Amino acid sequence: MAASFPLTPERTRLGMLLLAHIAVYCLSLLYLAHYRFPVDFDPTTFHVFWNPSRLGFALLATGSLVLFAPLFAITRFSFGYFVGFYLYTVALGFLWLNAFTDLKYDHRLAAVSAAASAVAFILPALFISKPVRQIYVLSEPAFDRLLTAILVIGAAVIAAGAFYDFRIVLIGDIYEFRATMTKPVVLSYLIGMTSGALLPFAFAGFVMRNAYWRAAAALLLLLSVYPVVFNKTALFAPFWLVFMLALSRLFEARVAVVLSLLLPLAVSLALIVLFGIAAASIFSLVNFRMVAVPSVAIGVYSDFFSSHDLTYFCQITPLKTIMSCPYHEQLSLVMEKAYKLGNFNASLLAEGIASVGLPFAPVAVLAAGLVVAIGNRLSAGLPATFVMLSGALVPQLLLNIPLSTVLLTHGAGLLFLLWYITPRTIFDRKPDEVS
Secondary structure, three states: OOOOOOOOHHHHHHHHHHHHHHHHHHHHHHHHHHOOOOOOOOOOOOOOOOOHHHHHHHHHHHHHHHOOOOHHHHOOOOHHHHHHHHHHHHHHHHHHHHOOOOOOOOHHHHHHHHHHHHHHHHHHHHHOOOOOOOOOOOOHHHHHHHHHHHHHHHHHHHHHHHHHOOOOOOHHHHHHHHOOOOOOHHHHHHHHHHHHHHHHHHHHHHHHOOOHHHHHHHHHHHHHOHHHHOOHHHHHHHHHHHHHHHHHHHOOHHHHHHHHHHHHHHHHHHHHHHHHHHHHHHHHHHHHHHHHHHHHHHHHHHHHOOOOOOOOOOOOHHHHOOOOOOOOOOHHHHHHHHHOOOOOOOOHHHHHHHHHOOOOHHHHHHHHHHHHHHHHHHHOOOEHHHHHHHOOHHHHHHOOOOHHHHHHOOOHHHHHHHHHHOOHHHOOOOHHHEO
16 A cells, blocks of 8 residues: 555645644534524534534544545545545534434434445545546637537526526525426426536636636626525535635636635634624535535434435336335425424435435445446546536535435536547646646
């Protein structure tokens, strides 16, 4: 191991940054368990607790996964690195929360299953990245025309969506208006693919081609999606892309990925400690909604499916049409009725539990890791900045949405195809900038 992965100063610094991230996230969860927000969060409602007598179990469980953190310091950046780090954080948070929760399921089995699932996912996501031969490649002029075409298509799709649903609403009111949406299902899919894959791809392409005005147009179109779908992800998507662009300009890709979670967590934690209630909304949005809820979801799914029928993947829409399913509604609605926590979507880590149960969830998650590794192979040879920007929304989506939905409804599968046909020769890059 020492010969293959020498301990360099760069890896040492990245390893220290990873440890800082883990510490900040655990402190954030500890603070969540103690704080009573005047807004939309009560820790007891979301089964977030703290019990000093269970600290040893929490440290043992999280420590088992911390042992694998060096993998993020010794591997190169890839799309799987980006996704893997986010889901690793979710699993780590669950291992901490699992030690203190009041939900009734086998906590030891759940801890082992979550840790094994995280490792099963990150191994292929980090280490399978061999490029595939490009049978079809766009020419440089065709690539530029594609980027412009995406802007035109994006504008047309958003305009069509606005014809059915267009309102300027506050974030707190989005759920009320979302229930009244009338747009056709096909158009909803097109909007999801446009906002989740096409426009971020165009933004990244324009940035790499130094076409900054057209990159700004892509961001403006992304912002225009919010009053059409009433979705928080749509509202924050353009700002997230700008944030990732800034990080990519200041740091190498792996550091940028770690900081993309560490900085928001650390800043909002510092604000709530210093200013209390005045920073409650920011802390709730970042530390709770963005990061902690996906960890909570694993516990909720563990609890529900310890006493209810498993899905055996029938929750995937194409499969539901050809196999019987114990649940006729989406799992998010099933969870809302059972736990009253809102439409509780969850990551592929929770989806594995729903599909095959805690003992076999790591097998299902391993398959998901292999799917993400396909994205690695299809994007191999592209600049790390381009992959990170064009795929920036996918890790965010995967925190709360199953992999199958992100691939189909939100266009990650289409993004894989776009990476594959993108010409590698048009980017002015150095060897160490290649993913």
